[in-house]
Amino acid sequence: MSKPSPRRDPLTFTEVFDLPVAVDLRTAARALGICPHTAYRLIHRGVFPCPVLRVGGRFRIPTTPLMRILGIEERPVYAVDLEAGMDIEPDGGTS
Template identity: 60%
Template sequence: MTNHGDAPLTFREIFDLPVSVDLRTAARAFGMCLGTAYRLIGQEAFPCHTVRVGRRHRVLTVDLLRALGIEERPVFADEVADGVALTLFD
């Protein structure tokens, strides 16, 4: 049974990620389980570059976004309403 923590990341969650993420989070972004992520790393076939830190793997968010085909961060309507982003009409 899959728990909520393993559900794929939403579009909004992807843009709220820190500079680097753990392998579980990166795997969620691709909609795969952690076991598949480790298998792909072992085959040197994980969709983006990973950095080994001790016994763990980290993924730079910029590499993750690039592998997902995301080049620019979109502006969400609620960010404009909250004054976090400017509209074209400002």
């Protein structure tokens, strides 16, 4: 009998901003709050919520569309700035 994998909590807002340009399927699933098995099923059904790249034998998910699905707008903001208390204005500016 196989041992169940440990449950991983979804990514935090700060962790999402620290993601590279593309992530593996497990990381994308974690960001979406779903298990990797569900992510694989969605891909094979053609209904994964963002673009999926097949690189060799692996799936890669571009971070920008993933963030858009999560409702995070594209802005040149860094996690360290957010943690330091930088305010983001609704018109796209920062202060």
